Amino acid sequence: MQEESFFEWLGETLGEVLRYLIETLGSLFGSIAKAGSAFLEGLSRTLGTDPSLLGFVALAVGLLLLAGGLRALLRRAFVSGTISLLLGVWILSWLIQ
Secondary structure, rough: HHHHHHHHHHHHHHHHHHHHHHHHHHHHHHHHHHHHHHHHHHHHHHHHHOOOOHHHHHHHHHHHHHHHHHHHHHHHHHHHHHHHHHHEEEEEEHHHO
């Protein structure tokens, strides 16, 4: 009879610990998701774009093209650097209306 009460206590304690851990992790990840959402909303509002996945992908591609163009110019590859810079500026100007 004492064994049943011990195992019952052990199960309740383990359940409480797991519940606390899951709730803590859930609130932590919820806070991270809210912060990311607020960041992306502020970024899209400042740029004047739609807060859509396609808009953020276009922004990332445009920034990567600009960075690649600058790197190409630093390597003295003027033609490819100029083309990359022009494509990056074109994508970003299309995105920011």
